[in-house]
């Protein structure tokens with residue numbers, strides 16, 4: 001590999017990457033080179049030659065992918081976004097964040113190519129005392145606004161627009177799958193939130209964990225589900241109804257695996273040579289949780305991640321867009337790192353490896369209207385991930401990270417590692 005010594009490659013987001021297999025966000029193409037200028041993909045083709053001003057990177061026959069998009073995360077600090085980028089996640093779609101924290105993270109990461117980019121729901125719409133209010137009791141979040149009744153909906157949505165929310169998160173949760181009872185939004189409030197969100201130009205995405213709440217969300221007209229349900233298997237017509245409604249779904253399989261007592265699958269590759277050294281101590285500890293501090297619990301009878309796997313398989317068959325999302329939250333899981341486990345889980349649920357990759361690239365970009373990323377094509381941002389091997393043949397090849405670029409600027413993984421591992 002030439003020209004990747006840090007001074008040159010960190011100088012500007014212009015380079016030529018050659019000798020790669022290109023996964024463009026949908027499929028492997030015939031192309032073998034990608035030219036980037038000023039952070040934007042200028043040309044994708046075969047045998048592109050460099051002009052003298054360009055750094056050339058020999059991709060060594062590896063696979064070049066669009067930077068990965070994690071469609072369900074929770075940022076707790078700006079550093080989460082640097083951690084995510086160290087594992088090839090170039091965009092995080094945050095699904096609940098308090099107003100002050102969101103402002104702080106945005107201010108401290110603005111214009112920085114050494115952090116993943118962030119989109120956020122800001123404060124999600126929840127019933128007073130409902131999920132995730134327990135995080136306030138636990139001291140994780142400061143108190144946040146909730147929606148008690150239909151007459152509070154318009155003001156709540158206006159406040160989200162004012163705080164810079166990129167979409168509206170609506171939490172449908174009665175505690176059933178946790179084995180508790182919590183206050184939940186009334187169906188009429190859910191419907192009013194969808195109407196108000198749409199009127200404000202926001203996509204609406206629902207947290208659900210039961211089949212009944214998924215049905216309610218779909219009937220209310222949401223654009224997408226931020227989880228699949230785990231209380232029972234999908235009805236025979238569920239996937240068709242989801243397809244007819246035109247929604248997208250982020251199943252979050254691995255968080256459910258951990259939650260319902262299945263293995264935390266990323267613990268199995270915590271010492272992967274291309275991943276393990278870049279895990280900061282706190283993230284590493286959360287991947288191998290202390291049994292006393294774990295959020296794992298014995299779920300109520302019948303609650304199982306297997307229902308979410310079955311639902312994912314059915315949605316795939318029905319052609320519903322499936323997005324890869326980890327529900328990553330510091331202290332409980334590792335930003336970026338966990339997406340490699342979710343990709344493998346999606347394959348276990350019946351997606352082809354290429355479909356799983358699409359779920360972390362072109363599909364979330366399309367679902368969230370991020371037309372500037374998610375694909376390797378001229379005009380899109382040069383958020384790129386270079387791995388050894390072919391992840392469309394073996395999804396675990398996403399872990400074989402060689403290089404990461406955000407807007408054409410190479411991420412210095414060694415500097416990232418040395419910051420916590422001297």
Ligand SMILES: [Zn+2]
Pocket residue numbers: 072073074095327
């Ligand atoms: Zn979440």
